[in-house]
Amino acid sequence: MRDKKINIFINRKHNRMKSKHILLLILLFSSIFLRAQFNKSDIQRLKTDLTFLASDSLKGRYPGTFEDSVAAVYISNEFTKAGYLPLIGDSPMIPFEFTLHREVAKDVSLWNKNKIFEKNIHFAVHPSSSTANISARVVKIDRRDLKSDGNSIKGAIGVVECPDDSLMFIITPMAELGLSAIIFYNGDSLNTPSTARVNGAMIPVIQVTSPVAEEILKGSDNLLNIVAEVNVIKGKTYNVAAVNLKGNGKPFVLVGAHYDHLGFGGSGSMVRGVTQIHNGADDNASGVAAVLESARLLKNNSRVVVVSAFGAEERGLIGSRILADTLSALGLLPNLMVNMDMVGRLNDEKLQIGGVGTFKGADSIVRHINTNYNFSITTTADGYGASDHASFYRKEVPVLYLTTGVHREYHTPDDDVDLINFDGLSKISTFVSHLITNISDSGFKPNYLKTEAPTSPGRQSFKVTLGLIPDFTYEKGDGFRIGVVTEGRAASRGGLKEGDIITMMKGKKIGNIYDYMAALGDLNPGESIVVELLRDGQKISLTLNL
Structure with a gap:
């Protein structure tokens, strides 16, 4: 009887402890859920922020302009x-x-023994040009067959027909042949601007x-003289970075978006x-508005939260790399x-989240939080790409990257406020805040995992481009x-349309974007290629003239 009472006591105690643990778990997850319920983003604030940043008065927020600094x-x-307090120094603006840009100087010249050629009539120095004063023989180069010919062309000036x-x-491949300069031509007129936002050669x-190209290639004694001077014009822009708890150690999370754009195109x-x-x-502007709203929702987070807006992303992730x-x-x-980059055009609840392979458990956490939101989520594992998360991933920081994808107004004057889905933007802002709160409150620390970099040819290897932007949310594996x-x-001229799924190009099967990029690297100017595709479920074959 005594043993029976002891067992009853132990069982009751065990059940009370078990109930207590269950209650604690319920309270923990209820608090997270309730926080998400009460701390929803404010659509009106999102509209105010985005409408200002995307207004005509800011003239496209081109890096280095007055309007760019107004946005910052x-x-x-x-x-x-x-x-929030400044992350570094006395101001959030860094x-x-x-x-x-690069700007061609006034004193440039081109001549041979027979003629002094006139600037802007016979020739124009390209803004990508290096500054140099050289005299060398002239050789004709075929851009379709850029091969080294021993020492026969080293030090010579290469003349090439090129659109x-x-x-x-072709600049880098030709320089690697050992040529001392590039002369290019493509008609009877000059189209080279005196200033441009290009990388230096x-x-x-x-x-x-x-006609000038033909003239300088005549004869055996075809020595040509070049004086080229190009000035590099520097600009100033900003990263904006702030923190909720200063002096509390290493940041737990950094939520960011780039704020610059293309100005006048x-x-x-x-x-x-x-x-x-x-x-x-x-x-x-959608990503920045979402970061601003996330900042408000995360201000009282128990962990150190950094919020940031990066400058000069459109010029090559410059700001995020520097930060x-x-x-x-x-x-x-x-x-x-x-x-968050381009999160303002939520359609059919489709949200792409990249980086779920950059730390263990990322995919599970994302999908757990999504049970409250019901997005149609497409995930990718790697932490690379042409947006600011890549700058941090190269420093071995786990990343997540959210986007609602590209659209026909991408990088055009029509990417305006009236096309923004503010309900969707509000939902994404709340989702991000809920996700971060869940991770921070649980005490979980993301640990960096290395992912395989997508294999695709470097941009410099492309001799032609078709004029396409991929739908990054499409990952069925049956095409691009x-x-x-x-x-x-070329794509538009050949009849390709938005939504077409390319399955074959020049005889090569295309299953995804990387297959497409690899096939693109094998194309040459002047070719005619056959592209097979699916359009509304129908197989179509088109011929593109490159």
Whole structure:
């Protein structure tokens, strides 16, 4: 009887302890759920922030402009209003210099023993050109067959027929042949601007008219003289970074988005030859508005939260690279970086989240939180890509990258506020805040995992481009789905349309974006290729002239 009473006592005690643990778990998950319920993002604040950043008055937020700095000041002020402190120094605004553009100097010249050629009539120095004063013999080069010919062309000036939009793809390969300069031509007129946002070449690059090219190639004694001078014009822009708890050690998470855009278009625009304000409402005023709202929702988080807006992303992730390098030097890299880039066009609840392979448990955590939101989520494992999370992943920081994908208004003047899905943007902002709160409250620390970098040819290996932007949310493995088709380019001329799924190109099977990129690297200017595709379930074959 005594043993029976003892067993009853033990069982009751065990059940009370078990109930207590269950109650604690219920309270923990209830608190997280309730926090998500009560701390929803404010749609009106999102509208206010995004409408200002994407207004005509900011003229497209091009890095280095006055309007770019106005955007940075606005973001800084909003971080301060939300109760955040400067991450570094006395201000959330962290200035840095970058190359604004390259500008051809006035004193440039081109001549041989027979003639002094006239600037802007016979020739024009390309802004990518290096500064140099050289005299060398002239050799003709075939851009379709860039092969080294021993020492026969080393030190010579290469003359090559090349369309304007293919020039940047052949400069480095030609320089690596040992040529001392590049002369290119493609007609009787000159199309080279005196200033451009381009990377600098290792050798001089000059455009001439076709008659001039023919003239300088004549005869055996064809020594040519070049004086080229190009000035690098620097600009100043900002990273904006703030923290909720200063002096409390290493940041737990950094939530960021780039705030710059294309200004009046130019080389980054999908609409060629048009000078109009590109407001970039989705790219990426939407991401910044989401970061601002996340900052407000995460202010009282128990862990150290950094919020940031990066400058000069459109120029090659410059701002985020600089901030990642700076934080690395200071020992302040976060345990997790969350990047939002183009999150304002939620359609059919489709949300893409990259980086779920960069730390253990990421995919499970994302899908657990999504049970409260019911997004149709597509995930990718790697932490690479052409947005700011890649700058942190190269520093071995786990990352998550959210986007609602590309659309026909991408990098055009039509990416405006009236096309933003504010309900969707609010939902994504709340989701991100809920996700971060869940991870921080649980005490979980993301540990970096190395993922395999996508294998694709480098951009410099492409001799041609078709004028396509992929639909990054498509991952069925049965082809490459087109997100945007650029007017006037090979794809548009050949009849390709948004939503087409390319399954074969020049006889090569295409299962995904990487197959497409590999096949693209094998194409040459002047070719005609057959592209097989699916359009609304129907098989179609089209011929593209490159």
